[in-house]
Amino acid sequence: MKRKNRNVAIIGSGMSRFSSHREEVNQPEMIHEAVVEALEDANLTLDDIDCVLHGNMELFEMVHQPDMWHVLGDGGWGKSGVRLTTGGTTGATLACAADNLVASGLHDVILAIGFEKLQEGHTTGGITNMADPLWGRSLQTGALTGLGAQKVIDEFGEERARIAAMKYRTIMDEHAMKNIKAHRRLRLERQYIKETADNSPPLAGELRMIHMCSQSDGACAVIFASEEKVKAFKANPAWVVDHETVHREETMIFGSQKSTQRAAAEKLFARAGIKNPRKEIDLFEMYDPSAWWGVDWLRDFLLLEGDEALKMIENDEITIEGAFPVNPSGGVVASNPIGATALVRVAEAAMQIRGTAGNHQVPKTVRRAMASGFGGTLWTVLMLLSKEKPE
Amino acid sequence: MKDQSNHAFVIEGKMALPYQYFAGAVGSKFIVALRDEKKILGVRCEHCNKTWVPPRQTCEHCFAPLTDHWVEVQPAGVVTNFTVVRYAEPYQPQEPPYVLALIKLDGADSALTHLLDCGDIQNARIGMRVRAVFSDTPKDNILNIARFIPE
Numbered sequence A: 001m002k003r004k005n006r007n008v009a010i011i012g013s014g015m016s017r018f019s020s021h022r023e024e025v026n027q028p029e030m031i032h033e034a035v036v037e038a039l040e041d042a043n044l045t046l047d048d049i050d051c052v053l054h055g056n057m058e059l060f061e062m063v064h065q066p067d068m069w070h071v072l073g074d075g076g077w078g079k080s081g082v083r084l085t086t087g088g089t090t091g092a093t094l095a096c097a098a099d100n101l102v103a104s105g106l107h108d109v110i111l112a113i114g115f116e117k118l119q120e121g122h123t124t125g126g127i128t129n130m131a132d133p134l135w136g137r138s139l140q141t142g143a144l145t146g147l148g149a150q151k152v153i154d155e156f157g158e159e160r161a162r163i164a165a166m167k168y169r170t171i172m173d174e175h176a177m178k179n180i181k182a183h184r185r186l187r188l189e190r191q192y193i194k195e196t197a198d199n200s201p202p203l204a205g206e207l208r209m210i211h212m213c214s215q216s217d218g219a220c221a222v223i224f225a226s227e228e229k230v231k232a233f234k235a236n237p238a239w240v241v242d243h244e245t246v247h248r249e250e251t252m253i254f255g256s257q258k259s260t261q262r263a264a265a266e267k268l269f270a271r272a273g274i275k276n277p278r279k280e281i282d283l284f285e286m287y288d289p290s291a292w293w294g295v296d297w298l299r300d301f302l303l304l305e306g307d308e309a310l311k312m313i314e315n316d317e318i319t320i321e322g323a324f325p326v327n328p329s330g331g332v333v334a335s336n337p338i339g340a341t342a343l344v345r346v347a348e349a350a351m352q353i354r355g356t357a358g359n360h361q362v363p364k365t366v367r368r369a370m371a372s373g374f375g376g377t378l379w380t381v382l383m384l385l386s387k388e389k390p391e
Numbered sequence B: 001m002k003d004q005s006n007h008a009f010v011i012e013g014k015m016a017l018p019y020q021y022f023a024g025a026v027g028s029k030f031i032v033a034l035r036d037e038k039k040i041l042g043v044r045c046e047h048c049n050k051t052w053v054p055p056r057q058t059c060e061h062c063f064a065p066l067t068d069h070w071v072e073v074q075p076a077g078v079v080t081n082f083t084v085v086r087y088a089e090p091y092q093p094q095e096p097p098y099v100l101a102l103i104k105l106d107g108a109d110s111a112l113t114h115l116l117d118c119g120d121i122q123n124a125r126i127g128m129r130v131r132a133v134f135s136d137t138p139k140d141n142i143l144n145i146a147r148f149i150p151e
C-alpha cells in the first residue's frame, strides 16, 4: 500500500533563545524570533507559506485561543491556520500534521510553530485538569514521579543505575554547552557525578532536580514543503520518511506491558524495513523528560534488551562524537518549553541531516535520524527523517 | 423512559490557575509612556502606510518589524463603532449600562477599544468626536486612560 501521496521535507527551522527568564518579550514577540529565523534558514518569505500550524499546552499560560493572539508574531494573517494541542506531544503532533497536510496535497508549504511560556503560568495547575474529576483529580499530584528511577534501580542495582543516570545527565549537559539556544548549561563535570547528584534537591524518590527537565520559555518554527516546492526553492531538505503515534490513556501500569516507546519503534521500523536501528539510524533526538527516563527509554526506542542501553551510556556511544549520538542539542533535560519541546526534537534531527546544527553538529554524516515526542500518560510520537528522498 | 436525573451525581469543582503576562517590548513601552507621560504611542509601517494603535511588534499586513518605528498619536479621535453593555458580570470595569467604543485616534489607522462616557447611553453615535480623560492614579494597564468623553 502506498502510504503517501507525495514526499514532504523539512527545509528550514528556527528557535527562540530558551530560558526561564524571558520577561522582555511577550508571547508573539518570542514566537517572532523563531519564525524569522526559520524563514531566513529556508530562504523564504511569508508569501511562500500557505498555512500556519500552531500548538502549545492547554491552560499553561491561561490564554484562550493563543493562535489568534499570536498572528502578529507568527505571520498567520490571511493564511490557513490550525491549532493543535495534544499535551507534551504537541510539537511532534504538529510535525506529523504538517507532513500529512503537505503529503495529502492540501498545502504546499507549512509553517509549524510550537511555543510555551512556562514562566507566565502554572504548569501543575494546568496538568491537574488532565485527571478525571470523579476518579483522579482530587488525588492528582502533578507531573513529577520517582517511578522511572525506581524501575531502573530495581533492575540494575542502585550503584550502577545512579551512575548511569548521572552519566546520561552529564553527557546531555556537555551537549547543551555547545548549543547556544539551550536553557540549562551547567558545566557539569564527569568526575563529580556522585557529588552533583547528592547535592541536588530531591523531588520524588530517586528523582532529583538535576535529573529533571527544566521549565523553559521558548518557541520553535519548522517549515515543511512538498517535493515540488523543495525543487522549486532549491532547498536543502531533510525528508520525512514516516511517523507513528501510540497512545495509552486508561492506565499507567509501569513495566507490566509493552511501552508506547517500544510499540511505536516496532511499527515504524517494520514499515521502514529497519532491522538494526542502532546501525541503520545515525542519530536520535529523544524527548527525555528526566535523565532516568532517558536511560530507560533508550532501550525501548532502539529495541534493545537487558543492559545494552546502559552500556551505550557507559561506553560514551551516545555523545556527539559517539557511534550513536543522542540529543546533540542537550535534549529536554536542558531545555523544555513544553509546547515547543517535541517540535524542537524534529527540528534538531532535521538540522543534523541538513548539516545546519552549528556548534553541536555531529562529526559523522547523518543519513537517517529519529525524533520522539512524549506526553500525557506516557504517549509516544516517533518520526523518522532521511537525507535521501524516500521512494 | 424513566427519568434518571434524580440519581445523577454532579461534582462541583473550582480550579485556581494563577498566571503572569509579560507585556513585552512593545506593550511595556506603550504602558510606561501612557502612565508616566500621558502620551499615546503607536507604531508606523511606512511600507503599508499605516499607524497601528495599539502598537504591535510587527505590521500585521506585511510582517515588517516595527519595534523601532514609534510615533505619538493624539489623545482624541472618532468613534468608529460601539456597543452598549447592559448586563452585569463580576469582572466588568463599571456598573452597567455603559458604552464600549472603538476609537480611531487622530494619527492612527486602527481603533482602540475603551470606555465611552457620553452621559446618557442614548447619546453614543458612530462618528462622534471624543477625547481621552487620563486617570488620576497611575495604573499598569490601559486604564491609565480612565475613559473617553465627547470633545
Ligand SMILES: [Zn+2]
Pocket (backbone or CB within 6 Å): B045, B046, B047, B048, B049, B059, B060, B061, B062, B063, B064
Ligand atoms: Zn506593513
